[in-house]
Amino acid sequence: MTDILFLGTGAGIPSRSRSLPCVAVRCGSEIVLFDCGEGAQRQMMASPMSFMKISGIFITHFHGDHLLGLPGLLQTMGMSGRKKEVVIGGPKGITESVKHLLAACERTYTEKDPTDPTKELEFPLRVIEMDRDTVKFEGYKVESFRTEHGVTSIGFKLTESDRPGKFDKEKAIALGLTEGKEFSLIQEGKTVRGISPGQILGPGEPGRSVVYSGDTGPCEELAKATKGAHVLIHESTYAEGETELARNYMHSTCIDAAKIASEAGVKALLLTHMSNRYDDIDMLRREAIQVFENTILAHDMDMFQLTKSGIRLI
């Protein structure tokens, strides 16, 4: 897991400067999207990430602003030659929702199956209804947890696989192993002629995690999932002064987000999904850093690189 790219940081209604919710995370050569607001495909075209590398799109809930970029993006991937499966994850109801979005459109050059419009795409879609579940990919996984937004909603935790420790070649030779296949087996964690990987590999590094809140009020499952994560991407619809509004609409303030980041001990907090009611939007960041210092307020097209100590804008 290397980069986090904000394709849309607005809330509900887009503005000239903020598109609707969508965050891309690069995992090796693949890309995972969290939410897919209208305009996501065009934002990607203006970014350094290619929409053809998307392996999974994870939707937190069915409010239109988090969802309506999905059919256009899928159709564009199909027209651009995508053949490999794409995973769509979302809360219970995602299958019906995706079917509705695709059934609204007519496709000319693909076989039609009146019972399943997802089959009209040029590549297989694997739509997965999630609650507290895990979807595994090569080298990383996406777990879901329940959030509290007044509708069926979930958040996601993306975790890369643990990294193996450094291979000590000298030690391997000293222990009598031969370069080539035997070295590979040790690196894959297998014991060779009584010699265990622990005798040759240095200490492994646990895979890093990024947690994405989606839309939610303060929420126990999210707090729990965030413990030990590297980065928390949290909605920050309101400023502290509008906590009551946040509670009524089951959203979070910047302070709610900062408290979760602080309690979980993440290395960095990225605020997104800001209401466009604020002239001075940086106020949300200034309030949050009083509670959690390493807070960054995301702007559209901001790209962050994960570092050992946190993240940095690139």
Add this chain to the structure above:
Amino acid sequence: MTDILFLGTGAGIPSRSRSLPCVAVRCGSEIVLFDCGEGAQRQMMASPMSFMKISGIFITHFHGDHLLGLPGLLQTMGMSGRKKEVVIGGPKGITESVKHLLAACERTYTEKDPTDPTKELEFPLRVIEMDRDTVKFEGYKVESFRTEHGVTSIGFKLTESDRPGKFDKEKAIALGLTEGKEFSLIQEGKTVRGISPGQILGPGEPGRSVVYSGDTGPCEELAKATKGAHVLIHESTYAEGETELARNYMHSTCIDAAKIASEAGVKALLLTHMSNRYDDIDMLRREAIQVFENTILAHDMDMFQLTKSGIRLI
């Protein structure tokens, strides 16, 4: 009818410089949209036209690139306080298509009717299935005609009401009419105490028309509808050298568009919906002007004012 604004001039897949099909036409204080590709709402936010003034949205066919901006725009209008009815016109199937788009989303704060998701908006939607039909508004009307795109598809002709002739105040007084209500009645076309409007008003001006092709190959009904129109907005997916491709995919070349403009005797031809296969996109215009001189190739956010002799970029 005053201004034509191009919100999206791309075809199929958006690009950094071209959003998906959407053209706005200002009619008095109202705005009519033709097609509503993904991103239309955000393009409007960056334009001089307000999305809150939209009275009607007319969809030519159900390919996703012409349609998928609709649900987000409607939801934004609702969240922004729209209470007045909005008309959605489109070919047979538009009711089902709009229902699918809205059913894909969950709305929190509105009453739900499981049989009709269009009722979940904060304002009434009037969805009209059109073939060869007319939808009347105050001061203008939208007529539909069949086009040829290999799917159910229509084009539209927007015509403003005839303008009344100039009121000759001196003549009205000389004939014994009194200023105020009697003058108004004459201006509304009514006879007052035996004096007919024709005795006082100068010659009226016929209302101007704008024709929008949508996606289509060369097509008789479109040619017929365009006769006598002021402006033709025509798709121009391909250059002349790719006429065969245009025929296969039931699209038009720039030359097809120019021929219709020339035969119909319009004052100006606006090319839109250009494939992003061309590095030198202005080539389409250069080819077209060989057939019809007053051809303009539209770019995103271009706004044109209708003038007596044609149009001008403002």
